[in-house]
Amino acid sequence: MSDSGTSPVIPGSQANHSRQVLWLITLVAVGLSLFQLYSAGIQPLGLFYQRSIHLMLIMMLAFLMFPLLGARHDRGLLSGLVDAVFLGGALITGGYLVVYLDDIINRAGFWSQTDIVVGCIATVTVLEAARRAVGLGMTIIGLIAILYAFAGPRGELPWLGQFLPGILEHRGYNLDRLVGQLYLGQEGIFGLPMGVAATYIFIFVLFGAFLEITGAGKFFIDLAYAATGRQRGGPAKAAVIASAGMGSISGSAIANVVTTGAFTIPLMKRLGYKPHQAGGIEAAASTGGQIMPPLMGAGAFLIAEYTRMPYLDVVKVSILPAIMYFATVYLFVHIIALKQGMQGMAKSELPQLRDVMGAGWHFLLPLAVLVWLLVMNMSPMRVGYYAILTMLVVAVARFAVWFLFIAPREGDKVTAATLTEAVKRGLLKLVGGLELGARNAVAVSMACAVAGIIVGVVGLTGLGLKFSSMMMAFSGGNLLLALVMVLLASLVLGMGLPVTASYIVLIVLVGPALTAEFGVPLLIAHLVVFWYSQDSNVTPPIALAGFAGAAIAGAKPMDTGFQAWKFAKGLYLIPLFMVYNPEIIMGGPVPLLVWTAFTGFLALGAFAAALEGYLFTRMGWPSRALLLPGIVAVFYPNLAVEAVGATLMVLVLVGNWLVSRRSSVPA
Numbered sequence: 042m043s044d045s046g047t048s049p050v051i052p053g054s055q056a057n058h059s060r061q062v063l064w065l066i067t068l069v070a071v072g073l074s075l076f077q078l079y080s081a082g083i084q085p086l087g088l089f090y091q092r093s094i095h096l097m098l099i100m101m102l103a104f105l106m107f108p109l110l111g112a113r114h115d116r117g118l119l120s121g122l123v124d125a126v127f128l129g130g131a132l133i134t135g136g137y138l139v140v141y142l143d144d145i146i147n148r149a150g151f152w153s154q155t156d157i158v159v160g161c162i163a164t165v166t167v168l169e170a171a172r173r174a175v176g177l178g179m180t181i182i183g184l185i186a187i188l189y190a191f192a193g194p195r196g197e198l199p200w201l202g203q204f205l206p207g208i209l210e211h212r213g214y215n216l217d218r219l220v221g222q223l224y225l226g227q228e229g230i231f232g233l234p235m236g237v238a239a240t241y242i243f244i245f246v247l248f249g250a251f252l253e254i255t256g257a258g259k260f261f262i263d264l265a266y267a268a269t270g271r272q273r274g275g276p277a278k279a280a281v282i283a284s285a286g287m288g289s290i291s292g293s294a295i296a297n298v299v300t301t302g303a304f305t306i307p308l309m310k311r312l313g314y315k316p317h318q319a320g321g322i323e324a325a326a327s328t329g330g331q332i333m334p335p336l337m338g339a340g341a342f343l344i345a346e347y348t349r350m351p352y353l354d355v356v357k358v359s360i361l362p363a364i365m366y367f368a369t370v371y372l373f374v375h376i377i378a379l380k381q382g383m384q385g386m387a388k389s390e391l392p393q394l395r396d397v398m399g400a401g402w403h404f405l406l407p408l409a410v411l412v413w414l415l416v417m418n419m420s421p422m423r424v425g426y427y428a429i430l431t432m433l434v435v436a437v438a439r440f441a442v443w444f445l446f447i448a449p450r451e452g453d454k455v456t457a458a459t460l461t462e463a464v465k466r467g468l469l470k471l472v473g474g475l476e477l478g479a480r481n482a483v484a485v486s487m488a489c490a491v492a493g494i495i496v497g498v499v500g501l502t503g504l505g506l507k508f509s510s511m512m513m514a515f516s517g518g519n520l521l522l523a524l525v526m527v528l529l530a531s532l533v534l535g536m537g538l539p540v541t542a543s544y545i546v547l548i549v550l551v552g553p554a555l556t557a558e559f560g561v562p563l564l565i566a567h568l569v570v571f572w573y574s575q576d577s578n579v580t581p582p583i584a585l586a587g588f589a590g591a592a593i594a595g596a597k598p599m600d601t602g603f604q605a606w607k608f609a610k611g612l613y614l615i616p617l618f619m620v621y622n623p624e625i626i627m628g629g630p631v632p633l634l635v636w637t638a639f640t641g642f643l644a645l646g647a648f649a650a651a652l653e654g655y656l657f658t659r660m661g662w663p664s665r666a667l668l669l670p671g672i673v674a675v676f677y678p679n680l681a682v683e684a685v686g687a688t689l690m691v692l693v694l695v696g697n698w699l700v701s702r703r704s705s706v707p708a
Contacts (some may be wrong), residue, residue, distance in 0.1 A: 058105075062116070066105045070479035071472055073098040077243050082426035089138055092231045095239035097135025099486040100170040102479060104128050107173035130166035133159060138231075145225060152221050160224030161216070167230055167490045174487040175539060182534075182546075183491040186498040190219050208511060211502045222497050229497035233346055234489035234545050241342035241352075242485060244425030247478030248411075251432045252404065254474045260401030262304050267394040270386045274378025276308035277322050281371050284326035285333050285363075294540075294578045294586040296481075297327035298593070306593045313383045317597060320590030321604025325370050328578040328586050328609055331540060332571070333363045335412060340544065342421060344567045347548060352421050358564065358626045361638060362572075362615050369611040369645045376653045403439055407432040433471070440467065488542040499549050509554035520559045524569070524617065527551050531573040532580055544574040565626050569616040576612055579605040607652065611645060618644070621676045640687050644675040647690045656694060658701035667693050 058066065076094060080086045086094075104127045109120035116124065137159045138145070145156065152160075164187070172180040192201035193213020202213060214222075223229035265279035272278055283301045302323040309319035331337060334356040341359070345352040377383075411428040415421070444463060499505050516522035527547065534543045548570045555566040578586035584602030591601035619626055622637045650656040651668040667689065674686025 059116070062105055066102065066480075067472070067476050069098055069101050069105065070476040073102065073479045073482075074247055074475035077239075077247065078426060078429070081240070081244050081422045082430075087142075088227070088236065089142055089231060092235050092239045093135040093138040095243070095486065096167075096230070096235060096490060097131050098479075099483055099490075100131035100134065100166060101128055102483050103170040103174040103487060104131065106480065106483065109173075127166055127169055130162050131170070134163040134166050150221070152217060152225060156225060157217055157220050160220035163224045163230065164220065164494070167487070167494070171487040171491045174483045175491070175542075179488060179491050179539075179542065183494045186495045187219065189504070190214050190498045190502055208507055209504070211504075214501060219498075219501070222501050223494055226497070228493075228500050230490050230493045232493040232496055234343070234492045234496065234541075235486070237342050237346055238482075238486040238489040241421045241425070242489075243478075243482045244422055244429070245342075246482045246485070247475070248407070248425050248429050248432065250478035250481055251429060251474045252407070254470060254477055255404075255432070255436050256401070257404045260397065260404045262301060263392045263397045263401070264394075266386075267392050267397050270391040271388060274309075274312065274314070274374050274383050275386050275391075276305055276312055277314060277319070277374040277378065278371060280305035280309065280323050281326040281329075281367055281374060284323070284330050285367050294324070294328045294331055294575070295589045297330050298323050298586050298589040301327065302590055302593045306590065308386075310594065312386070313381055314377070315596075316594040317591070317600040317604050318377065320594035320596050320601035321587060321606075321608055322370070322374055322590075323593075324579055324584065324586035324590040324601065324605035325373075325608035326367070327590075328575050328605075328612070329363065329366050329370060331575055331578075332359065332366060334359050335415065337571075340541075340571045343541070343544065344564070344571060345421075347552075348563050348567055350564060351418070353415050353418065355564070356415070359568070361625055362568070362619065365615050365618075365641055365645060366611040368642060369649060370608050372646055372649045373608045373653065376649060376655050380653065380655045403435045406435050437467070484539065485541055488539045489545070492542040492545040495546050496549050505549055505553055508550040509558060512551060512554045513558055518558075520561075520620070521617075523555070523559055524620065527555070527570060528573050528576070528613065531570070532576055534574075534577075540574050540578070543577065544571050547574060561620055562623055562627055565619050565623055568619060568626065572612060572616045576609075579609040579612065581606060610648065610652070614645065614648065615641075617676060621678050636683075640675045640683055643687055643690055644672045647694065648672055650694065650697070657698045658704060660697055664693050664697065 073095070076098065080091055085091075104124050108114060108116045109123050114120070145152075148156070168180045168183050171183065188198065188201060189205075189209075190196065191198040191213060192205060193199060193211050194202060195215070196202065196213020197215055199213060202210060224231075226232075262279070262283045265282040266275070269275050269278040269282060280301060283305065284297055302320075306319045306323055309322065310316055314322070331340065334341065337356075337359060341352060341355050344350075345355045348355070407428050410431045411424060414424040414427055419427075440463065444460070512523055512526060516526060530551065531543060531547055534546060548567060552566055552570065555561040555569070556563050561569070578584065579602070581587070581599055581602040584598075584605055587602035587605035588598045590596075590605065591598040594601065618641050622641070624633055625637050625641065628634070646656075647668045650660060651665045651672070654660050654665060671686040671689035671693070674682050674689070677683065677686070
């Protein structure tokens with residue numbers, strides 16, 4: 042149990058496991074976390090050793106946690122045998138590379154028959170583990186990629202090539218060539234996505250698990266309530282702030298909705314927000330956690346690896362866009378509170394800031410260490426290692442102070458028995474944190490493994506260049522149309538892939554076109570694709586975070602999804618703003634940066650006001666219509682046009698303020 046008052050969301054915990062399987066899950070999960078800590082802070086391992094051992098243990102966890110037929114079905118004799126076979130496949134996948142790596146390198150492309158057989162076992166095992174941990178959509182897309190590689194006159198399935206449009210045709214590849222690419226090379230299963238998952242992502246997921254299990258979640262939520270609870274719509278504003286803090290740590294919008302939403306959604310409903318509004322606000326805020334520095338889910342690490350930029354640089358340029366996103370959601374919340382005449386919560390119902398900081402200030406120390414070490418340009422993996430150690434030291438020190446000084450004053454007797462019991466509880470919590478971190482990493486690591494299959498096929502067949510040609514043909518060289526195509530592609534991919542995998546696949550396909558053909562700077566192209574990859578969390582018909590919010594709020598899923606889509610409009614507008622105003626990411630003269638930031642915030646505020654028909658008071662249709670050309674003008678890369686648009690928006694918004702002042706004078 043977490044100190045935050047709710048149990049941590051543990052993937053696979055809904056399945057009915059036998060006691061032996063539960064012990065095995067704990068053993069493998071703790072072993073995986075200890076291996077990751079060892080390789081992060083004590084003895085770094087070679088590329089293939091690190092990735093193969095990580096994938097082996099992750100797949101073993103996947104087969105133990107997720108039964109063959111799903112969580113609702115017990116593990117019978119037949120499904121148990123199938124699971125045992127796949128567990129063997131996981132051991133072979135990682136173990137073969139660890140034992141025979143030198144021989145494989147010496148063969149240098151002249152693979153033996155055993156290499157190919159083991160590669161086939163590995164590919165099937167990865168696809169099945171992904172089906173269980175991530176979903177059928179991921180496996181289907183991986184299978185389609187493999188079939189595409191086989192389709193062609195020289196491939197294993199030459200007849201399949203007849204069904205491909207001319208631009209997608211290629212020579213086709215046989216089994217040996219494909220398996221060599223996917224299993225025995227550095228561009229397949231063990232490629233860059235798996236490398237990032239096996240190093241940076243895991244260590245920060247583990248850090249998030251320790252924060253969660255020691256009660257940091259409750260601290261961040263209480264802190265947000267103490268800061269905003271007395272304002273109009275206080276709980277909704279607290280949800281936005283708490284989700285910004287927790288989402289960056291948890292790495293999952295859905296997990297964020299479930300943890301923070303359990304507190305915030307009922308309070309929003311009690312204050313006057315409609316159930317679908319409460320669920321939508323929480324979903325939009327939780328999705329923003331994935332674009333919030335310093336962690337940005339897994340995105341910052343992947344972007345840094347792909348662009349070859351320092352991780353800290355990626356984090357620094359992402360701060361302003363993330364603030365713009367949360368400011369937009371916050372404004373939507375405020376406008377709804379004003380429209381519906383809501384008040385804040387009573388002071389007696391809220392935690393006091395002094396009490397919250399007094400009880401949980403120590404949770405800020407690991408975060409401070411994390412940021413400080415990142416600024417010192419230490420490797421992110423080593424930074425995560427020291428942040429976890431700091432977290433553990435702080436937890437032990439806090440307990441020691443309470444046990445030795447505070448408890449005796451309060452009349453609790455300190456004896457050998459109570460000390461032994463306390464140490465036992467502490468060790469159980471340590472094991473719980475190690476297990477939770479490994480469990481939480483299963484889905485993202487399996488997504489990265491299958492993304493590696495897709496990336497490997499794209500590299501082998503040249504699909505990325507062909508996709509770039511298709512984008513140029515369909516968009517006619519128009520950048521805005523190309524970005525709309527990227528948005529639609531991300532939405533379609535998001536129906537079957539998690540955010541991380543969706544970003545990896547999209548950037549491999551459309552990244553070259555955005556940079557080479559349309560002139561979008563490399564970092565901005567990656568940020569745009571990463572932001573658009575988040576839209577499946579809040580965009581119907583597959584608004585996953587919205588549906589999670591609906592379940593807690595007791596609202597209709599589609600209604601909640603549409604509310605989340607409305608509140609998360611910054612997810613679509615801010616990437617456009619980055620493309621047409623690249624200085625906010627790439628840098629420039631200070632006056633230009635200040636002007637660009639001002640017009641960006643102004644346009645987002647005007648957009649929220651136009652959409653809701655309210656800012657300081659109700660806004661008529663003529664005023665709302667006048668705001669739209671002003672908003673569009675800000676995106677036009679011309680200073681004079683931007684100035685005219687900004688002036689128009691300021692005049693309309695000031696006019697709305699004057700109307701509200703006049704109407705309040707008689708009252």
